[in-house]
Amino acid sequence: MDDDYLNREKLAKEILEKDKNTIPEFWKGKYKREAQKNWNLFYKRNTTNFFKDRHWTDREFVELIENKENGEKTILLEIGCGVGNFVWPLLDKNPNLFIHACDFSEKAVELVKENEKYDTDRCSAFVCDLTKDDLVENIEPNSVDLVSAIFVFSALPPEKMQLAVSNILKILKPGGKILFRDYGIYDAAQLRFKPGQKLQESLYVRQDGTLAYYFTIEEISNLFVNYGGFKQLESRYVIKQTTNVKRDLNVERVFLQAKFELPLNHQ
Template structure:
């Protein structure tokens, strides 16, 4: 199992046995419920403060160790999100995309290869990750601008004009941010989105296998854990994510659990995965009229 809880493996869309009918939420086994119930000890306040202080350093060290070899390129994004397909109607129309938390470019470079009518703003918390993006042979400043940014603090408008982005992506990014700072991150994205613009979201869902693998002593709070390398991961319920985006000014278009089995033939593993795949819209001006 990788540091992020993602297996180098094959996903099956068949679902898995212990599945709830309550809005698609996964139902736990008795053993899993007992494990979560008994995991009550939280990491000390001192250590939690240090993890927050060292968050950027820990992600920079992650990319120092793994360089560009850890994640696979995400060629699935255009299949899952119609908004990323090359479907602009008028010739010469460019889609302006913000990839928030771009890592080393596993999402942006497949998009740049597939679509000539796209411009991508790409930002990441880790300066090292941004440098890897800029060193990629496909990186071209005519079609992409990569920059370091702390979504919880920095103003995206330093690099992006207000209300100029058509689509923003948050793919396995928000879960790495402290829950107290998630709303501020979303509000920062809200400012650069055009009215009617959309955020495409995919991240860890409640009761994902990665959540249940954490041992006692790694819990930071409700559904929030720290990995061995100091990076952190939050696991979202559908209701929590709805509330978070709505408080930041967004409207919910789609917010659904995605239930999968991940198969790792090499290790003989078949485990239940839970993700949230969602779309949130910035209201257009007409929607504010009474």
């Protein structure tokens, strides 16, 4: 690590250590219970105008555009699909891809189905709570080649993340892969939270009531490797310098990108 990185990490630690207080237990429980409601309100308010289409995903995860040698379709599950910003660019790029797209916001799924590109021969969208049995009620067990988890686990309370992994395991084929990208510790967004927005270590609530968790590599490895039984293929921090034009401020976004494979002998 270079000196600049170490200095930034030291400064970030100092900022986070100052915020020692967490919100009262009543509000912690309320925000966690109402996560689905708050995401639904988010999409009702913003519709398709908030997130941009994710044209970068196939550059980071080549599996999304690779085709099987036997010509069969690749089956992908996109968890936390939102309004389809991940789905539509991929369907355009890979005609041999079928996507199951799920989100626990009814409004988000409604907007996916209303999109002119929505074609049930290429895509199936449904409402799903990853921490319940909703996946196996909509997808055949052991039928999915790839699962994309792009900025979705950070929206879950930490104590429910293992439930989500357990449910993903039910529908993923042996040899299937998890493609993961989410918020990393010391991300600029984490450092901007004000006192009174911290629920617990690394977990915060935004002004709209949605949750945001900031991961370390060790936490993700523990979740998928030690608990889920996956083989880790890749795990790294991705650091992006961005500019806030209105405030004339350069900030450092930190994401965690990883790839995991389910062993062929997994039972």
